Amino acid sequence: MAHGDITHIDIPVSDLGRASEFYSRLFGWQIAEVPGFEGYPMWHAPNKISGGGLAPRSEGFTQPRSYVEVDSIDQTVEAAEAAGATVFMAKSEITPTSWWAVIGDPDGNAIGLFEGSTGM
Structure with a gap:
């Protein structure tokens, strides 16, 4: 995925x-726990893209x-704060090659940020 993609x-x-x-019944989503992410079932839409x-x-x-x-x-949070965002959750590791954070836009909407690859 590219910078800016959901x-x-x-x-x-x-x-x-x-x-x-x-x-799963309503939308036909495939939902399963992935090893290493127990207690956090992941879903994939029938298009195999959305999830x-x-x-x-x-x-x-x-x-x-x-x-x-x-x-x-780090750069996105810096730019977001300069534009009036608030950091709701600082950068945290998901795996050794991926991280996440949550910012709030000027209206208070929570936007998650993801960097890296989980290898899934």
């Missing part, structure tokens, strides 16, 4: 099993969140 969409859920059944995860709902995560592929989280 790469992943997380959906907050309170019951992973119920949500997996709901989305994301079903993540536990929490106080700071109550609405679906899109993740944007970036060349550098």
Whole structure:
């Protein structure tokens, strides 16, 4: 994926099993846990391009969140803050070759950032 592409969409859920059944039946999504990411079932749409995860709902995560592929989280966060964004979650490692962060745009919308490759 290229810088600026939507790469992943997380959906907050309170019951992973119920949500997996709901989305797989409703949309035909393939949903499964991937080794190394237990407790975070990943979904893929029938087009084999769109995908994301079903993540536990929490106080700071109550609405679906899109993740944007970036060349550098550090540079993107710096540019975002200069443009009026807030950092909701600092850069964190997913795997040794991938990282994520969450910023809030000037209207408070949460936007996930993704850098690297998980090898999946």
